[in-house]
Amino acid sequence: MAKVRGQGMAAINYPTGMNLGGDPSQALIHASTTGNFIISLSSTDLGQGLKTVIAQIGAETLGVPFDTVIIDTADTDTGPHCMGTFASRATHRVGNAVMMAANEAKKALLDVAADELEASPDDLELDGNGSIVVKGVPDRSISVIDTALAAHFKHGKTIAGRGIYMKPKSEVDPLTGEMDPDSTEAHACTVAEVEVDTETGEVKVLSLKSAYEVGQQVNPALVEGQIVGGALMGIGHALYETTNPYYPAIDHGPLNFSDYLMPGPAELPEMESVVLEFPSSNGPYGVKGVGEMTANCPIPAIVNAINNALGVRITTLPVTPEVVLRALEERRGPSQSNLPIANFPTECSS
Amino acid sequence: MGANVLEKAAEKKYRVVGQSVPRRDGMGHVTGATKFVGDVHYPGMLHLKMVRSPVPHAKINSIDFSEAEKVPGFVRVLTHRDVPKNIYTILCLIGVGPDDEPVLAVDRVRYQGEPMAAILAETEEAALEAVAKVKLDLEELPAVFDVEEALKPGAPIVADTGVNYFIYEGHHCRRVRYGDVEQGFAQADFIVEETYNTKPIEHAPTETTGCVAKPEADGRVTVHTNTQALYFSLDNTALILQVPFQKLHFVGGTVGGGFGGKVDVITEPITTLAAMKTGRPVKFIYSRVEEMQVSSPRSAWRLKYKDGVTKDGRIVARQITSYADAGAYNRHTPYAVTKHAANVAGPYTIPNVHIDAHCVFTNHTPGSAFRGFGVTMASFAIELQMDKIAATVGLDPWEIRFINAYRNGDVRPHRKVAEDVTFIETMQAAAKLAGHDLPEHLLAMNSWDRNGGQHG
Numbered sequence: 041m042a043k044v045r046g047q048g049m050a051a052i053n054y055p056t057g058m059n060l061g062g063d064p065s066q067a068l069i070h071a072s073t074t075g076n077f078i079i080s081l082s083s084t085d086l087g088q089g090l091k092t093v094i095a096q097i098g099a100e101t102l103g104v105p106f107d108t109v110i111i112d113t114a115d116t117d118t119g120p121h122c123m124g125t126f127a128s129r130a131t132h133r134v135g136n137a138v139m140m141a142a143n144e145a146k147k148a149l150l151d152v153a154a155d156e157l158e159a160s161p162d163d164l165e166l167d168g169n170g171s172i173v174v175k176g177v178p179d180r181s182i183s184v185i186d187t188a189l190a191a192h193f194k195h196g197k198t199i200a201g202r203g204i205y206m207k208p209k210s211e212v213d214p215l216t217g218e219m220d221p222d223s224t225e226a227h228a229c230t231v232a233e234v235e236v237d238t239e240t241g242e243v244k245v246l247s248l249k250s251a252y253e254v255g256q257q258v259n260p261a262l263v264e265g266q267i268v269g270g271a272l273m274g275i276g277h278a279l280y281e282t283t284n285p286y287y288p289a290i291d292h293g294p295l296n297f298s299d300y301l302m303p304g305p306a307e308l309p310e311m312e313s314v315v316l317e318f319p320s321s322n323g324p325y326g327v328k329g330v331g332e333m334t335a336n337c338p339i340p341a342i343v344n345a346i347n348n349a350l351g352v353r354i355t356t357l358p359v360t361p362e363v364v365l366r367a368l369e370e371r372r373g374p375s376q377s378n379l380p381i382a383n384f385p386t387e388c389s390s
Numbered sequence: 391m392g393a394n395v396l397e398k399a400a401e402k403k404y405r406v407v408g409q410s411v412p413r414r415d416g417m418g419h420v421t422g423a424t425k426f427v428g429d430v431h432y433p434g435m436l437h438l439k440m441v442r443s444p445v446p447h448a449k450i451n452s453i454d455f456s457e458a459e460k461v462p463g464f465v466r467v468l469t470h471r472d473v474p475k476n477i478y479t480i481l482c483l484i485g486v487g488p489d490d491e492p493v494l495a496v497d498r499v500r501y502q503g504e505p506m507a508a509i510l511a512e513t514e515e516a517a518l519e520a521v522a523k524v525k526l527d528l529e530e531l532p533a534v535f536d537v538e539e540a541l542k543p544g545a546p547i548v549a550d551t552g553v554n555y556f557i558y559e560g561h562h563c564r565r566v567r568y569g570d571v572e573q574g575f576a577q578a579d580f581i582v583e584e585t586y587n588t589k590p591i592e593h594a595p596t597e598t599t600g601c602v603a604k605p606e607a608d609g610r611v612t613v614h615t616n617t618q619a620l621y622f623s624l625d626n627t628a629l630i631l632q633v634p635f636q637k638l639h640f641v642g643g644t645v646g647g648g649f650g651g652k653v654d655v656i657t658e659p660i661t662t663l664a665a666m667k668t669g670r671p672v673k674f675i676y677s678r679v680e681e682m683q684v685s686s687p688r689s690a691w692r693l694k695y696k697d698g699v700t701k702d703g704r705i706v707a708r709q710i711t712s713y714a715d716a717g718a719y720n721r722h723t724p725y726a727v728t729k730h731a732a733n734v735a736g737p738y739t740i741p742n743v744h745i746d747a748h749c750v751f752t753n754h755t756p757g758s759a760f761r762g763f764g765v766t767m768a769s770f771a772i773e774l775q776m777d778k779i780a781a782t783v784g785l786d787p788w789e790i791r792f793i794n795a796y797r798n799g800d801v802r803p804h805r806k807v808a809e810d811v812t813f814i815e816t817m818q819a820a821a822k823l824a825g826h827d828l829p830e831h832l833l834a835m836n837s838w839d840r841n842g843g844q845h846g
Contacts, residue, residue, distance in 0.1 A: 049824075050773035051791050051817050053737035054765065059729035062484065082620045085415065086648040092413040100407040111414070114620050114643025124619020125645075126653055126759060168405045209484075212728060214559035217566030217745065217804050221732035224810040229820035251819035253812040261410035273649075273761070282589035283687045283755070288535035288715075290446060290502060290754065294592075295679045302594060314823050318812045325407050328810070332761045339766070340773030344787070347777065355774060357588040357767075 043237050045246070046349025050340035051229040054333035055222030056323070058127040062209025065130075066120035067137040069098065069145045071199035073192050075170070075185030077102055077145065080112045082119030083134050088331060089262040090130050096258050097135045097324050101142035102149075103166025104184055120204075128329025131258060132223060133205050135324035141203030148199045149184070152191040156182050224320035226328040227253040230271075232341035233309075236349045238368060241361030243346055245275055247310040248338055255320040255328035263330055267313050270334020275303045277335060278342040279358050415644070426646055428675055430602045430614045436465055438664055438674035439517035441507040441524045442684065443499035446753040447533035447546065450497050453507060454525040461523060463516030468508040468664060470494040474632035479720045480655050483625055490550060491719035491756070493630060493659055499528070500548055500718035501755050503684040508660050510668060533753035537692055537713035540752050548718055548751040556716065556724045556749035564731040564749070568803040569742030571698070574707025578698030582779050585694045586771035590687035590715070593760060597646025599685055600675025601657045603665035611662055612639045618648040623655045630659040631666070638662070650759030654686055654721060689723055689757030690715040693734070693771040698742075703785045703793045707742040710734050714764070716749050717756035722763075724749050730764030735803045736772035737813050738794040743803035788828060791817060797837045811837045 057063065068080040079098050085091045091111045099106040113119055122134060146166070153172040154161040157180055164172050166184075173181040182190075191197045210220035230250040236243050248271050257263045280301040285292050294300035319326020339357070347353055352367040418424035441453070455467050470476045473493045479486060495506045507524065511517035532546040539545055540554040548554050558564050575581060601615035617623040617640075624640040645652060657674045664672040676685060691714055698707035712734060716723035731747040760766070780790040796802065798811045814837045821828045 048777070049787055049820070049826075050769070050776075051737065051813065051820070052769045052773070053733075053796075053811075053813060054762075055729075055733065059725065059732060059763070082643075084618050084620065084643050084645055084648075086618060086645045086652075087419070089413045089415075091415060092411065095414065096406045096409070096411060100404055103405075106406045106411055114641070116620055116624055116638070116640045119620075121621050122619075124617075124622050124653060125648065126618055126650060127763065212558075212564070214561055215565065215567065217564065217568075217731055219728075219732060219804045220806050221729060221804060222806070225737075225808070227737070227811075227813050227816040229817045231820055231824035231826065249820065249824040251816045251823060253816045253819075255810075256408065258407050259410055259413075260408070262413060270761075277591055277766070281591050281594075283592045283682060284590050284690070287589040287690055288537075288752070288754070290535065293683050295682055297594075297678070300592060300594065300682060312823060314819050316812065316815060316819055318810070318815070320810045325404065332763070332765075336762050336766050336769040337773075340770045343770070343774060344777045347774075353584075353774075353778065355584055355586045357770060 043235050044349045045233065045235050046345045047231065047233050048341050048344025048348050049229065049231045050337050050344060052333065052337045053225045053227050054128065054336060055225055056132050056329035057129045057207060057223040058123065059221045060210045060212065060219060061207035063123040063129060063133065064204055064206035065122040065133040065137050067134060067141045067203040068120055069141040069201045071145065071149065071188045073188050075188055076108045076110050077104060078110045078112050079138060080119050081122060081134060082114045082116055083122040083130055084114050084125040086125055088266065089259065090125065093131055093258040093262060094134055094138055098138050098142050101139045102146050103168055105168065105170050108170065128331040128333065131327050132323045132329055135327060136205035137203040139203065139324045140205070141201035144201030145199055148197065148201070149187055152195055152197055152199065153182050153187045155195065156187060156190055223322055224255065224328045226255065226330060226333055228333055228337040230337040230341040232338065232345040234342060234345040234349055236346055236364060241364035243279055243359060243364065245309040245342055250313040250337060251316065252313060252330065253316040253318055254330040255323055256317055256326035257315060258327060260315065263315060266330050266334050268311060271311055271338045272303050274335040274338030275307060275342065277357060278339045282358055424644060426597055426644060427600055427602060427614050427616045428597065432604055432671035435671040435673055436510045436512065436664065436668060437514040437517045438661055438672050439509050439521045440505045441509060441521050443495065443502055443504040443506055445528060445530055446502045447531040448499050448528040449531060450495060450499060451527040451529055457523040457525065458509060458520040461516055461520040463512035464520045465510040465512065465668065468494065468660065468667065470496045472667065473630065473663060475630050478626065478630050480626055481720070481722065481725055483622065486720065486724055488551070501753055503755060508664060510664055510672065535752050535754060537715050537750040537752060540750050548753060554751045556720065562748070564727050564747040566731050566743060566745035566803050568805070571707040571709045571742045571744040574742030575698040577700065577706050579701045580699045580782050582697045582699055582782050583695065584775055584778055585692065586774060588691045588767045588770065590690045590754065590757065591760065592682055592687050593649040593651030595647030595649060595651055598676040598678060598681040599652055599657055601661050602671060602673045603662040604671040605665050605669055610637050610639055611665055612641060613658055613662055615640060615642045615658055616645045616652055617642055617658065618645065618652045622653065623658045626655040627659045627662050631663055649761045650763065651685055653759050684755065686721055686756050686758030688760035691767040693768065695771065695775045697775065697779060699779055699783055701783065703783050703790050705738060705740045705779065705794050708735055708740045709744045711746045713748045713750050715754055715757060716751055717754040718751060719756045721756045721758040723757050726759065726764035730768055732804050733765045734768040737796050739796045739800045745803070788817065788821065788832065792832045792835055797840060813837060
């Protein structure tokens with residue numbers, strides 16, 4: 041018996057935003073007298089880094105230092121409505137809402153600064169380091185914190201902004217399926233290399249090389265986190281994971297992480313990716329959603345690589361050693377069968 | 391090609407967008423300092439555990455709590471009679487119906503693990519001991535587990551509508567009709583058919599699903615939850631408990647992994663009810679076993695493709711019949727099937743498409759949302775099918791995808807004109823990264839100009 045290698049590829053699209061739209065999110069921003077801007081939301085960070093990327097979008101639009109933008113989420117008494125974190129929507133929807141709110145707050149900030157500097161608001165700009173300067177006259181400036189203090193204690197004005205983003209809901213035509221199911225489309229293509237042990241049926245993913253096109257990246261390290269994490273989920277889906285190993289039967293369901301196999305450090309393949317940035321037409325700074333799609337391309341790329349290695353056509357998930365051995369057996373023909381017929385491998389466990 | 395897009399990208403001069411600033415919560419997560427729902431404790435807090443069905447389909451004759459009530463620390467039990475609007479469906483908020491799922495089973499259980507009664511006790515151990523002492527008198531019913539078996543006449547009926555499929559505006563499936571597939575098949579040199587099957591998959595988040603509900607002195611209830619959608623959970627909880635939305639205050643936003651598994655609104659309604667009934671804080675957090683076998687998995691799918699392809703590799707007709715195993719109740723699957731129908735023909739421009747996508751009810755654990763919502767398993771099937779087409783026609787797997795790739799301005803089967811498309815550029819970049827030399831005519835193609843570099 042031998043270890044054989046194969047290569048496979050797959051390419052996908054993935055829509056950004058809740059299918060059919062109708063999924064609004066709001067953001068509120070205010071400047072406090074500490075010099076910070078607080079962005080109030082009811083949006084959830086699932087561990088993907090939403091709190092960080094939203095602060096980046098807020099800081100970029102306001103023109104203030106990243107560290108002075110505070111994210112206050114999630115509390116339904118203080119945060120305005122958000123539809124939720126799903127459908128690769130949060131950076132796109134909440135980011136757009138934050139941009140709108142930040143532009144309103146920035147206008148209020150510049151109006152007060154203009155009074156303080158005796159200049160026109162149109163002649164002012166934020167320097168990104170916490171100061172508002174008269175364009176072309178660097179020594180005529182006022183800090184953001186002094187502007188916030190002046191607004192509150194001297195002018196009796198608020199520095200605040202409101203934002204919302206909503207894609208109107210589309211209906212589905214029940215006869216033709218006509219609908220508007222996306223805000224923008226992200227893309228991925230993965231080349232997988234695998235090694236299959238034809239004696240044990242075990243598959244090892246040797247490498248995953250992927251290109252992603254996700255519009256403008258807000259935080260490349262967090263995009264890479266999604267790509268690597270999604271690839272590991274993809275390996276799990278392709279080779280190991282199911283809650284019903286004998287589906288549609290419901291027996292032998294795993295109850296914990298000893299029974300429910302997932303890829304660990306030992307299963308990490310060589311991973312390399314390149315990210316293209318073609319800004320979307322309607323995302324904040326041109327972003328597209330990268331959250332969900334990163335498991336989708338590795339799965340078929342891995343299975344195509346297994347089929348390429350073995351000269352078979354496996355069409356089920358997950359591709360467990362049993363599936364591999366049965367596919368090899370089918371390729372050899374029934375006369376050379378060396379497997380028990382029913383319920384392999386549970387029936388022959390010692 | 392897309393000159394305006396590329397110029398726009400080149401012009402950008404952002405300060406912090408595009409920078410890999412360290413994530414704000416990273417240090418808290420890796421040092422254990424981040425506070426999750428499981429870390430919320432209150433004095434006098436009760437613990438909730440579920441009595442669950444041991445079988446996939448049964449009539450409930452009776453439930454006997456007499457021995458459970460004797461367990462030291464037992465406080466009370468909640469049954470369907472305690473739940474003001476016991477039958478609900480999560481997506482009623484966006485117009486999906488009818489209501490179909492009980493918070494607590496009424497007279498029938500339809501999947502193994504279905505909640506039948508909630509036990510409240512002073513400690514988690516007492517709650518578990520009391521649950522173990524509940525005696526169930528169940529009459530098992532024939533169950534159905536296969537999606538196509540479930541649609542056959544005479545199959546055990548799971549849903550209260552009397553049919554084992556979700557009804558889409560009077561139709562038994564979500565349909566997409568574009569062009570004329572029969573005409574397309576007639577033009578084809580090859581017919582390529584295949585069936586693809588997948589199994590249910592668990593989200594496997596680090597943090598299991600759960601919440602803590604605390605009655606406040608002012609009559610409101612504060613709910614700490616790891617939901618992915620705070621208002622979604624609040625609204626559904628208020629509707630189920632028939633209390634004004636203003637009475638509820640939901641707090642969350644920091645979640646240890648969701649992947650779609652935490653949009654089910656599955657612990658908040660019963661826990662909030664328990665807090666209101668007892669006047670005490672109540673915690674209900676899934677065990678790992680519940681997360682594995684009771685929480686909604688990614689639905690299993692069966693997808694049948696029939697493609698008509700010409701000798702030069704053009705897909706001229708694609709017919710798809712697909713089945714999502716929704717399990718016993720709606721949850722998010724009806725909506726997932728619609729998203730699936732929008733995407734299951736793939737990122738390819740095909741003149742004739744016919745899709746019947748079914749949302750089927752069986753006696754499996756209800757499926758729900760999962761990263762890639764109706765699309766992940768479509769992408770699996772599409773991309774295996776593309777390899778099969780390539781082998782049938784005798785073309786390279788890359789070539790077959792470039793030939794059929796969708797581009798900006800193409801009309802998709804759901805009739806939306808494609809925009810923001812960079813499918814070809816993405817494949818070119820992946821080939822380069824992997825060291826796969828594409829032939830000149832594929833390298834010359836782009837997503838904006840259909841004539842650029844195209845052969846034939």
